[in-house]
Amino acid sequence: MIKITDQPLNTQAIIDSMASPEGGAVNVFIGTVRNVTKGKQVIRLEFEAYEPMATKELTKIMEEAKRKWPILKVAVHHRVGVLDISEVPVVIAVSTPHRAAGFEACQYIIDTLKQTVPIWKKEIFEDGEVWVAAHP
Amino acid sequence: MIKITDQPLNTQAIIDSMASPEGGAVNVFIGTVRNVTKGKQVIRLEFEAYEPMATKELTKIMEEAKRKWPILKVAVHHRVGVLDISEVPVVIAVSTPHRAAGFEACQYIIDTLKQTVPIWKKEIFEDGEVWVAAHP
């Protein structure tokens, strides 16, 4: 259900794990490394996690999502280490009986992940690097 | 981009086709056959499409979505024929620079598909069958 790994994420396996006879909808969010940020060319990203705490915070987010929506299955996989353009840092999948809840829950999870889960991203440019969100 | 087929949908291939260096988010909606509808056990579903018109209506939906949101890539695959529980009638994928637009566009496409695209679904129960939405 929760995985933090330095290996490429297996989106199909995550989706397969959502199968449920009561399920009518699976919503999947796949984050990908964009080649540009604020008009500047990105070379690669580096992700770092405080793993036990990240797992704990992700567990809280998933439990809260289950309280808010009728979720059958949910998975969050986050990659750490060096990622090139178009690689996938995060995959979130939510299986629900009906689709509206799936969209809402999946968006809630990624929005909250970005606010509370101790994972950090460094953008590497031609001429320097920046820890995202660190400075005003 | 648009496919109406009687063969199983290949979710991974659809997701792979979303790759784009400018993309930061892929949102995927996967419809699945639920074993229950309105408290009644479903045995299987049968889908039927008026194919050339369905393709035309789906094209309109995708064009309208592209007008509303900054979409990099979009795909809608719909299956027809007999589908068992947990099988996948529809996969929609949208690639966008940022995630909020992806969630909105993907939900817009599935919501509108269900309103305008000439595809019909029959639910088969133990004791009968019903064309969904046909009658009050």
Next chain:
Amino acid sequence: MIVKLFGVTREIVGGPLLEVNDIATVGELKDYVMSTYPGIKKLNSLMVAVNSEYAKDDLTLNENDEIALIPPVSGG
């Protein structure tokens, strides 16, 4: 003129095609099938597609148009 039938309308009529004559407009076609097949009148809605586009009731039908009845859709 030949009218294509799908889903519940195909089952009500008992086949994928319906031949109709002396029908000038979309509205007349709807009136004809609803009076001929009471099962169609009981549907939540009935649209007509002409050349793969939803058509308004006042549209005139031509012999070489591709015409289809569109009962309530339920894809996805």
Next chain:
Amino acid sequence: MIVKLFGVTREIVGGPLLEVNDIATVGELKDYVMSTYPGIKKLNSLMVAVNSEYAKDDLTLNENDEIALIPPVSGG
């Protein structure tokens, strides 16, 4: 006490661990690192995690707590 460092705080301090002494609370720890490492003061925010939970400033630190500085997160 040993404090774990991640991301920008690890780079500012120059290593993954920081040893501190005579620090009683989370608030004191924040004050200490911000005054010792001006780069940390320039961050958008600084949180402290104690035993893998976000901690309030008045929480008392114990020798065997797992303590970490949490600069602004940016996962996903």
